Amino acid sequence: MSRILIAEDEPRIAAFLQKGLKSHGFTTTVADDGVKAAYMARSDDFELLILDLGLPEKHGTQVIEELRGRGEYLPIIILTVIPDIQDKVKILEAGADDYLTKPFSLEELIARIRVQLRHQRSPRIVETTVLQAGDLVLDLRQRSVNFQGKSIELSTREFTLLEMLARQPGQVWTREDILDQVWGYDYDPNSNIVDVYVGYLRKKLGRGLINTVRGMGYRLQV
Structure with missing residues (x-):
């Protein structure tokens, strides 16, 4: 039975989530502020975190x-009122896996x-x-990158994308493959977010490392 941590300070929403998840076979625990959420997510054996951004004591982005x-x-799903695309980008860049x-x-x-949970349990x-x-x-443990003898600073999302490409050098990955494995949720297939992040990596690593395969996607060329 999967254990899920719910970080939510509104009792009505927390109760709704607990009741609904229990009816689907999940075991839940509630943390009502950001400090508790960060501590419990580190110290207990949960399989997923549902996180409200507007928590007292510590903002949800800081928790991530x-x-x-x-x-x-730990997989993190955000529940919040997100007013614009820039805020969505910020929470994903911070390391969230999905949002509602x-x-x-x-x-x-x-x-x-x-x-x-399927992604978490898949043979990766x-x-x-x-x-x-x-x-x-x-x-992978330090989340650090060295290229041609130089240390390269990458964001969480940049590192995850580069890790995916580096696992199978020469393998062509479609944009849909990358969205599924790096962003981990149903992203707008017409979005150019993959191209944007490939551009970020090319600026830091040079244009020759990641090749564009016209009409297909991207591959790491070594």
Whole structure:
């Protein structure tokens, strides 16, 4: 039975979530502020975190950054009122895996939870903590990158994208593949977010490392 941590300070919403998730076979625990949420997510055995951004004591974005900074890769689904695309980009860049805007349907939330749990349980365990592809070296534990002997600073999303490409050098990945594995939720297929992040990586690593395969997608060339 999956254990889910609910970080929500509104008792009515927290109770609704607990009742709804229990009816679908999940076990839940509620944290009503950001400090408790960050502590419990680090110290207990949860499989997923449902996180409201507007928490007292510590904002939800700070909770995400703290967990990711400590190497915690617990799936995180955000529940919040997000007014514009820039705010959505910020929470995804911070390391959230998915989001739903309030008001939301329980059915959609359950579906998104199951998607994240499938990703978590899929056979993606890494046998080594270091990936090397030519002059590119990724330390998966430290989340650090070295290219041609130089340390390269990457954001969480940039690192995840580069890690995906580096696992299978030469493999062509479609934009849909990348959206599914890096962003982990149903993103607008017409969005140019993948191209934008490939552009970010090329600025930091040079244009020759990641090739565009016309009409198909991208691959790491070593």
